[in-house]
Every structure is written in structure tokens, then in C-alpha cells.
Amino acid sequence: MEFERHACDILIIGSGGAAAMAALSARRQTASVTIVSKETSLVGGATIMASGGISSVFNPEDSPEVFFNDILRGGGYLNNRKLARILAECGTEAVLKVEHYGLLLDRKSRDAFNVVKKGEGHSWPRGLLDRREALGFCHGLGQALLTSGTQFLSEVLIFKLLLESDRTVGAIGLSLISGNFIVFSAKAVVLATGGLGAIYETTTNSDMLTGDGYALALEAGAALSDMEMVQFLPLAFPYPRSRRGTIIGMCSLFGPDTRLYNNRGEQYMEKYDPERKEFSTRDIVARGNFIEIMEGRGTASGAVILDPRNNDTYYRRRFEDTCPHIHKMIREVFGDGAADWKETLEAIPSQHFFMGGVQIDEDCKTAVPGLFAAGEVTGGIHGANRLSGSALTEIFVFGDRAGKRAAVYAHSQKKISSQPNSVKSGIEEAQQMFETVNKDGSRPFEVRRKIKKIMWQYFGPVRNEADMKMGIKKLQEIHETDMSALTLGSGHMRYNRERFQAIETLFMIRTALLVANAALMRRESRGSHFRTDFPYTNDNLWLKNIISKQSRDGKVAYQTKDIGDEAFLAGW
């Protein structure tokens, strides 16, 4: 069996800011750090797509305590308190660190943070907006990686974590460029693979976010929490097809006089949140938009009407300045009138973020010795709903932390090599998928489309028992039938993206089933999880996390645990 080998102390899997921050902090303490990414951008992933800003305590009257309370309230009190507190307390320091590693962040004046936005659910203005959106700090961190001595392996997909005596000792990857397998050995592995946007038909994320980290961690024996908690953003482009789902944002970006209307001219958000209306948290506005469209009160293109016309011109200038890419796309899609806020726009809700994920402790350790995790792949920080701007804060705070802790751990460990048998069986599994060329089964892109449709239809912003049962049945059919008969269009080695996609499709279906089963289990509505058959929050029964864990026979068990119960985190 042929494969390449790669050895390092710390192996970081991921394409975005969490991976970069982990690498940069680990490199301060450890000789050999490797990032493996599915992309070629040094810092890409979901991070480069960000536009809404970085939320932290920048205002002297604000405090970490108030931010912490906002995070919990926004998250429906499902949050892991320890992690939420770290986010609230360490955000500003982490932002400074980003600037220290890389490019200068945008500023209000000579030496003051450019905080310009009070986002939905925040008690204070906390949104640090940047005129380059995320491009500035992504390329700044990228430059820092280039000079840090971090090894960067691009376009490699990790499809299996290697364990010996329950400890993570490496991983197996597939190189897109050569088509070769690569066996990695490492003392510690950091998962920073981002979220799962690609399992949804309509998403603000790229098609690269196929839930890899959830599937890898689950198989390795880690516990996952709150897998039902999928965030939808209220405003995204409805058309053309190649722009569908691309981020527009939240009403607050357009200014305080922004209104949403349905096709009858009703300002419908009054129904869903009479007090905050359009400026309610993103879960509620996204749901309002979804219901209006679903119940036939949308526009001819199946969207709601976004009206920014009554805002002061200050906000339009702010928008043009701080969201240049979105503004350009608004002009391209809706025309000059809409871009100048003289006409209305249309918008649809779109999958945006995932609150659930791999359980970690304050040191970013998962339940599996040697396996750390940071960023969107982890669960618990944001509970049932995330506040605006705190995803970037999260990757900076926890990426840095994961790298540091992984380096400390790696120092205390001897390297264990993986057994030839586990390497062999891992590679054979993948090879079997690649050998099914030109058979009768479905191609990966066809199966992906099916999964995306099912997730959007049955596990979107509005859910109910009967639909979810139907959805699970369909997902199971895909898992059992389509996946075993998956067929590839070509058997070539070099840059065969369909091989990547075949493995990603397996991650997608596994992740989709986790989301679906956890969603069916939670018989209440909380945060982003809304059920028409259980429309209210039920603290008596459901102020609990749902934990998903795979047993040795491969079955996934879903159970509830009290908030703050750390039984699933091994003390290693």
C-alpha cells in the first residue's frame, strides 16, 4: 500500500482563522506545526466570508459581565458557562493579538477601536467593523503564517483520525493535487474544520463546510453537543441562482429605520417580536422571514421586502464603507436604485452558523486524549443562538487557546506511531469509494443535492415532528442506499475533486443525521430551534444539552445532560 508520510508535533486541521491562530500560538512553543487545509488560501474557510464584524467589550462603560449575560440570554441559557465567560473576558485581548500577528485593523481614530455597530441582542455597541470586511485580517494572519515556520499543506482532505489506545496519534489525508494518501503522525491534533453550511441548500457559507470535523470527532469517540442548533441569518440574496443564499446580513447594518414587509405591505415582524421587531435576534427575524415566505406572503421570487429607504444617509455611507463587497453585489443584483437605498431590496433567510459541535473544556480538549478543537466545529459557547460578531471573536480566542494548550500537551508526550493495520484499513475504506467508477449509483454531487434539499425542507428555521420523521427516513435511505452505491465519474488521480466530494458527502450525511436526530429529540422551541408542535421554551424539561456520542459498535446514542455537567469530558 502506497502512501506519503508526514510527521509533526501538532497537526491542525482546518482552513480558517481558528486554524491560523492555533498554529501561530503553537509555533511560539513548539518546533513543528502543520496545518492541513482543503483550500489553498492560507486563511480562508468560513472566516474569509465574514462581514459583520468582531464583537467584544470595547466600550469603557461595557463590561465582560454584561457581555457574558448577553451571550447567555441570546443563547437561551443552553451555553457552557465556562466557555461563554472566556469568550466575554478574552475577546479584546485576542483581537489585539490578531493585529499583533498581522495587518492593522480598521480604526475610529489614531488609537481607538472602530466600533460602529450595536448588533441585535447586544446591550452595548460591540461590533468592530472593518472596511476590508474579513480580507484584511485573513491576509494578515496568512502573512504571519508564511513567516512563522508553520508547514502549510494545501488541498488535503483529512478523512480519518488515527487512534492508539484511545489517544489521537495522527490522521490520514488525501491530496487533491497528487491523488496520493498522506499518513500524518502527531503528538496532538487540533480540529478547526469549521461548520456545516454545505449540508443546507441555502447557506451564506461556502460549499467547503461539509461538517468534516463533526464526523471525524464522532468516529474518534468525542462527544458532540446541541447538534440541533443551526443558525439562520435573516437576510441573504434570493437570486440569481449562483448568488442565492449569499450574505446580505441583518437589519441593523442598514440602520435603525430599516423595515421588513411581506407582499401585503404588512410590517410582519410586529407579530413575531412586538418590542424589537426587525431588530430582534437573528433566530427570530430569520424565522419570521421564513414563515412569511412559506405561507405565501412572499414576493413573486419567494422573498421578503427589505426597505432601508428611510434611514439617514450616514447609515448608507457606513454600509458602503464597511460592507463594500455586499454593497457591490446589491448593485449587481438589484440595480443602482437599491444600491443607493432609493428602492427596496428582496431577501431570504439563509443558513449561517452552527452553535452545536464537539464538546470541549476550557483548554479546548475534547473527550479524546490528544484531540483539541476550536472554532465553529466546537459546541456550547453560544448555546441555542449566537449573537452577531462573536464567531470571529470565538475563533481568535479559542484558536489561540487551543494552539497553546496543544503545545503544552505535546511537550509532555512521546510520539506513538499508529499501527499499520489501522492505517491500512483507513486507506482501504477510502479506496473502495473511489473504485466505484461509472456504475449505476448516484454521483457525489447528486447525493449532496439530495441532502441539502432534505435539510432545508425538514430541518430549516421551522420544524415539526412529522416533517422531521420524514426527513430522517429520507436521510437514512441516502445513508444506506446511495452511499453504498456511490459512483464516481472518473478514476483519475490528479486533481480529481470528485474523490474529495465522495468523502465529504459521507461527512455530510453523517452530520445531517446528527442534526436531524437531535432536532427530533428536543421537544420544545429554544433559540434557533423552533418547532410548530412545541412552540414554547420548556425550562422544566429542556434546559438541558443533548449529547451525541458513538459507541464502539458504531451506533450513535443521543442523551440529555444538565447544563454544566462535564461527565462527557474525560479528564486527561
Next chain:
Amino acid sequence: MEVTFKIYRFDPDQDKKAGYDEHQIQAERGETVLSLLQKVSENIDPTLAFRFACGKVKCGECSVNVNSIPCLACEKQVEPEILVEPLAGMPVIKDLVVDRQKVIDDLSCRSSWLSKDKKPFDTLSDVPPSDLQTYIKLSGCYQCLICQSVCPVISDDPDGFVGPLGLLWLSQMVMDPRVQFEWNEHMDAMVGECIECGACWQACPAGEIMLEKSFELLRSKNEMSSE
């Protein structure tokens, strides 16, 4: 709309020289070149290699030449006749895929200014507003490598000149008040190699301002040092 879609093909494992495939494809208004490439690989030819990541005009990974003009495939809208080729002057891995990592790694090895230490600090450093304005304009890069691809000086001297991106990085360091900067002869020489043809400014999908500003800045630095 019926599109005549011509695609550059080259597999170094099999082909002695590059060729072109031609397909007639139905496209809708506003559809992108990336979307057509996906249609080809899904329905016509699964061996076609092309690169993309975000698909939403942010990451710069899908840069290609369309009708001989470099662009992002996820941004470029379809026309009745389309010829897609890899970015000119880049090492081709297969078909439309070029070796981006090699280009970036080589460039960073030759851009000694990237490793300039930044002073440690625990508060935001003090940046004059006018410098910040310039700096922000210099740092909204997609890293799509289009500027490097169109630079005639690089195509004459691929191992010598650092190109527009290398100079952009240099100009960022010059504008960064935290970097202790000593302008040296090597930098002088690099700036002097640019022939000011403007090809990179005009081709940059992030807008002309960035590279133009970068060049102006470095030229003034260069003139100051020669006085």
C-alpha cells in the same frame, strides 16, 4: 442563452501539449463561469479540473482567464462565447488549476520584508488617520494572483522580480507604524524594476486603487532614498 464554452485542457501525466474542449451549454441570465464549469464536470466530463473554494467572490481561489482577460470565475457572468484558460504564466497542475501554493511560497521566500518584526504592544497602536486610509486601501487583497499573472516584468524575469503582490506586501510594511523599517538597496531595485504599465492595476478584481496606491507610495519612498 446558448453558450459556446471552450475550455483549456492539459494533464501533465498524459498530454504532451495542451488542447481545448468545446461544449454548447444552456445558461441562464446572471449565471457565472464557475457555475458552467460545474455543469461540465457534473454532466459532460468529470475529468475536468478547476479550482474554487468560497464560490462567493471572497477567497480569490477560482481566478482564471476568460476570453484572455483574468477574472474570478465565481464573479464573471456568462457571455455567448467563452474561452476559459488557466492564469497566464503560472505552473499548471491540470487543466485550469495552477500551483498557487508554489507561487505564494516562492514569493514569500523572496519578500524578506515580510519577516519584519512588529513591536509588541498591549493596546492599539497609534496610527495617523491619513496613513490608515492609505493602509486600508492597500490591504483588501483577494490574493487571487491575477496581478502576478499579468505582470510583463515577471514574465520576462520570473525568478527575479517580486511582482505587484510582493510590492503590495512591501508597501503594507512601509505604512505600518509598528514596523522598524530600513529602506535598502534591494527594495530600491525591486521598485525600480516595475515599468509602470498599469496592467496589474487594471486587472485587479478588488479595484484599481490598491495596486496603484501601493506603487505610488513605493515610488515616493524610492525617490526619497535616491535624493
